[in-house]
Amino acid sequence: MKLSDIGERRAIDIMAGVYDTVTLDDCATIADGDNVLLVTSDMVNETSHFPRGASSRQMGWFTVAVNLSDLAGKGGRPLGVLLSLGLPGSLDADFLEDFAMGAHDCATAYDTSVIGGDTKEMHEVTLCGMALGRMRRDAYMSRTGAAPGDLVCVTGTLGRAGWALDCLRNGSDNAALRDLLHVEPRIDAGRALAATQAVHASMDISDGLAASLYQLSRVNGCGFTVDADRMPLSSHATLEHALYDGGDYELLFTVPPEAHEQVAGVLQAVGCPVSVVGEVIETRELLLRRDSGTETLEHRGYEHFIDRGKTL
């Protein structure tokens, strides 16, 4: 049996079964008195994550941003970022400074900094980022806790990355490259949400809304109904982009209806749009309501090992 037969999520399950100290959440946590330390790592590489034409500086920003996004999903304040780079010896040395500037720009934009890392030789440009954060333990927003009746909310708009990918498949396009790679992690929104202690379950959307809902369904043992006409679509984006394409890095969370007003208020205060897109239901099924009727949300989105080559 090969990895391409089992896919990324099954691969993670196998290893998590050995470690038994791994929680399937956006970040690992370490108790720290009244606080909790958050640690996360996201590895990206040229072939899977960067379309042709992506600049070194964009790669630097993106690598830091996707790691900070995992902290945002839990409501953490960033403490620092590490970057370990695997680079081919034939790479132009200008890559280093440009990449570092992109990484530095992103880290400083979110009040943190790149504090260390490693550099090694690899055949393929491989960028392994790691972010550390801290927050009050009682404010931590885990992936679990969703309860039937909760409203399902997403920040910002969805589909921008999917639309950008479509544009790039039809030729190089600088605006699309920026849409795809200039990820803006929802750090302020995550911290504001966490401070309310009203959120039941939260994660960042990296592989598409449908894939994220299936992950929440699994760890919470619940289901979801989402409404096509409540989806906050980015300009040009279709429902297909919003549901099934990765790369948007917005926050997905559930709140009890009585807390919705408070949550909307704190998000407005940090300038973050939010939309209610559905509800948590008791039965473990994922439903998409359209004008034409209700159908099952498809279980797809980007998955490593299985989807390689499909996207870029």
Place this chain on the structure above:
Amino acid sequence: MKLSDIGERRAIDIMAGVYDTVTLDDCATIADGDNVLLVTSDMVNETSHFPRGASSRQMGWFTVAVNLSDLAGKGGRPLGVLLSLGLPGSLDADFLEDFAMGAHDCATAYDTSVIGGDTKEMHEVTLCGMALGRMRRDAYMSRTGAAPGDLVCVTGTLGRAGWALDCLRNGSDNAALRDLLHVEPRIDAGRALAATQAVHASMDISDGLAASLYQLSRVNGCGFTVDADRMPLSSHATLEHALYDGGDYELLFTVPPEAHEQVAGVLQAVGCPVSVVGEVIETRELLLRRDSGTETLEHRGYEHFIDRGKTL
């Protein structure tokens, strides 16, 4: 200019110049009240780090061990390990469980655990480990602080990895694979040393003693004299292995002569051998004393981008 023209250490300098928050030490640090958090990352890959015949389980142990070794060099207590894996889709899925068991064995042997990570698809098996640690701030052993007159000490013996590599170049050999990959990070020794607050400068030796001394020379603006006949060689190992081959992961540190007895005592208490191999000198030169006379220690050891393909 390509990376292969400038080498790993110049590459790190270029990026550190952009970040300005990176200290060239084994770990990055984050202030934490009276304590300091340590974070480190070491990325290894199949081509550069693992000889043919290395098992998945050995790779798991090694990836965790080399990261813990960076904590050991500073005197930190491990809090947790993250592992981000880049794996080809064609890899046998058995790799996952075997690798995870090796990683778990090493983590638990040092009273810590694997708490998270990431899994992505890559052409080459790429293993990015990260370790977190914590210690009292005033006990932290940095790479700087070496003063002329200090004794230069190393733990354990040197040359085991270099000898093992030589054996492997002459054919597969299970004992040699174990010697090379079953790295035992000096966590207890590092913590005992740190507690004395007597150590002036400390690091782990990953690229050979000579390369490590050149790194200490640079950050401390001092030089070293080491004695060939005081080198604690592993069985079969030559002076060449000890000085110029990477992979031993012992600790290298300097102490003022008056603290030597105390330091030797605490290391004995944790069962860690230690040898004085030379002294810190004021002039920025690295000298090797042999029976036949004194010569300059060569500035070589494993360096990525430049040395690829030379070792395994």
